[in-house]
Amino acid sequence: MSSETLEKGYEPQEVERRWYAFWEENGLFAAREEDGAPGYAIVIPPPNVTGVLHMGHALNNTLQDILCRYRRLRGDNVLWMPGTDHAGIATQNVVERKLAQEGTDRHALGRERFIAEVWAWREKFGGAIIRQLKRLGASCDWARERFTMDEGLSRAVRQVFVDLYRQGLIYRGFYIINWCPRCRTALADLEVEHEETDGRLYHIRYPFPGGKGGITVATTRPETMLGDTAVAVNPDDERYRGLTAAAVILPLMQREIPIIRDAYVDMGFGTGGLKVTPAHDPNDFEIARRHDLPSVKVIGDDGRMTEAAGRFAGLDRFECRVRVVQELTEAGLLEKSEPHRHAVGHCYRCKAAVEPNLSRQWFVRARPLAEKAIAAVKQGETRIIPENWAATYFDWLENIRDWCISRQIWWGHQIPAWTCAGCGEVAVALEAPAACPRCGETRLTQEEDVLDTWFSSALWPFSTMGWPEETRLLKTFYPTSVLVTGFDILFFWVARMMMMGLHFMQAVPFRDVYVHALVRDEDGQKMSKSKGNVIDPIDIIDRHGTDAFRFTLAAFAAQGRDVKMSEKRVEGYRNFINKLWNAARFALMHIDRRRELPAPRALSLPDRWILARLSRAVAESARAIDAYRFNDAAGVLYAFVWHEVCDWYLEAIKPALHGKLDAAARDRSLAVLWRVLHDTLILLHPFVPFVTEEIWHKLPGTQGSIMRAVFPGDGAAAAALPPDPSAEADMGVLIDVISGIRTIRGEMGIPPGMALEAVVHPATAEARSLIEDHRELIANLARLRALAVTGSPERPRASATAVMPGATVFVPLEGIIDFKRERERLGKEFTRTEAELASVAKKLQNQDFLAKAPAEVVAKVKDQQQELAEKLQKIRANLDKINTYDSPS
């Protein structure tokens, strides 16, 4: 008996805590940077410090952990670089909400104290998501954990800003940007979420100064008319060809504004008249530049109307819309208003309606950077998997617009630009200059704005490794091996890392980008930090264990399809973990030590068979992981463990283990069992790290952590298992025979407790000796008290029949069952076989098929026909016998 035994049911909680601590204490997650050889590296998509682990994180990090643990087992020096993101707007919002609860706000505190508050918040709560990642089993190299506001990373940010500025790739200017009146900051185009909204389209008449007639314009935002500085028509528009008036009167404001002609105006839309509001519409802004029109900003940064809006000043923008419409109606200038569905932009952080607003911001000139990012993927330096995402990537980069990087918030990297109080010179530098480089003035004020959070994230693959220093870490691990990410941040993050990595490192940041699906909520909505529709994975872990949860995620991580998580599914895989546990428990009741694997010739058929199947599982699961087909790998291992090892192998060797055969047979099976359990644990470890580590330590002959194990076939210690197709084929015949008997038992309603006799008629001489040699095995697994092998195809009287390719099985049932059932059963089988045969025969009658199909396909179909014909013939013979001899009772 074994020295170690396992409890009857697997209890994950205690096991998980124990082994995670063990791994950390023993430095098993640590990357070796002294190695000269390139390592395998993944940088984590840094979760927001404000983040709480959601399903998306769980999936994302489980996949990364599977890759990292797998590569370690395959002998790679693995770096999984962890860290968190300072998440400017999100974090500022969280802390501001906290301040609001305390009855204060950031303006009362002032910038410095507010930032201190954020750091304090981060100290207290910022580690939550890291602790959650640890519960998920993430094998990150935690000693290297980084934060995007760390001194080192801030240094990298300043360096990049200064370099890009000097290279003319960062500039400052007045442009229309997306403004969030709630967060009171500019947003990048990407940070605006468009949502189809039912609004109204208002047709407003702008009268000519003479009083008669006018031009009708259409707008969805009538309040912006207060800031109109022109009305535009298309120069080719016949309707305005003979127009004499050069201006119109802007209603409500009674301001005279010019009529201009611009090809941008769509003649087909409405009356062909376009109101021009340069301060609040990006197109109008462009038109205004072409025609040298002034801008009037009527909506302020707080979303209220400005002084320029005259008597509407101080009104909220939406109230103002109501008032403007009302007054236009009263003045008889509102010609009509109709329902209109259009896309309205919302802030991706707070969901407030975004206002296009004229303002002075900093921009990155994106096109030159984008070109390199496009080329790198086109040339295959970086692969995007699945590759259909490449098209999306190209499309965005090819149409990229300059990136607005300044944010009017306080939490983030303050822009390293200083304005001279004397001459107004703007100095961009790594550190605050002592004096103005132009006039020597010492009073300089730093730019108030901070950088877009994604600016620092874009540097993550090299800033975390010590750039701009030329570190050994960079030398060993840059470019990283793969980036694992959801497609929702393909543009936000991946494309920008490509641009920055190529520009500053002259090399792509990663060889592969594996884009996984999103975990959506039950309404098909994306789960996101800000929407608040997250389901807590930790609950699932608490209830069912991390391993069950991870295996579920992996099993559903099919490429290109969203993952819908349900607790029911986790329960299914929890059962799998328990199955594995109990299989190990059974094995460890018998295994007392490691035994060398005997030569294949010496082994029993089940032994040879399971080793052949193991060899296949090794190859197939490895191939699947290499191709990022996590669900395939999980599926292969699940089926191998449950349906081959447990359902067949363990059952097959029970007699040997229980000493019913000779001691040598027992030893041989124990050697095989040891090897199967040993290798299976290693194969499963990347998916279910905790339970495999636990069992590993109970398995005699293992040393240290399973994390240090060698992947099956990789090491000199244990040679790769050779394939063994003949064992697979032979065992297949036995499985068929056993299943055939079981089916008869099941369908005829014979209780499993009742031992039966069976007669087998093998189809060939080989099958005959195979079956004779494994009479005991068949009898055990099919619960027979006797098994006879006959050379005669004659059906014994009063028996049920099962016809397989290798053999025909008869189960005499005299007095046990009534033969109506057997007749029905065989009749059904006959019909089914007949139909199959008909379809195959039809194919073979087709001359085109015979002439054009590949020879091997034709041969295969002919074999099928042969097989089916024989089967049909046997079934018919049996049916005939039932009808003549076993006449209905």
Place this chain on the structure above:
RNA sequence: GGGCGGAUAGCUCAGCCGGGAGAGCGUCGGCCUUACAAGCCGAAGGUCACAGGUUCGAUCCCUGUUCCGCCUACCA
């Protein structure tokens, strides 16, 4: 407006290069067979959305249609 993805068993979904439709859960029947009832044995259940086309052969490739989802977009 442009683009992408999906439609396969009651449910949730696999199905790589076109060559006899799969899993899990659920359902039905039978089992406390000394690893596991979180289990074991067996069964039923599908016009692979629809219409064409290519092919000897289509769930798979092409075209179109319908429905669903997503991404993207400066027509007011």
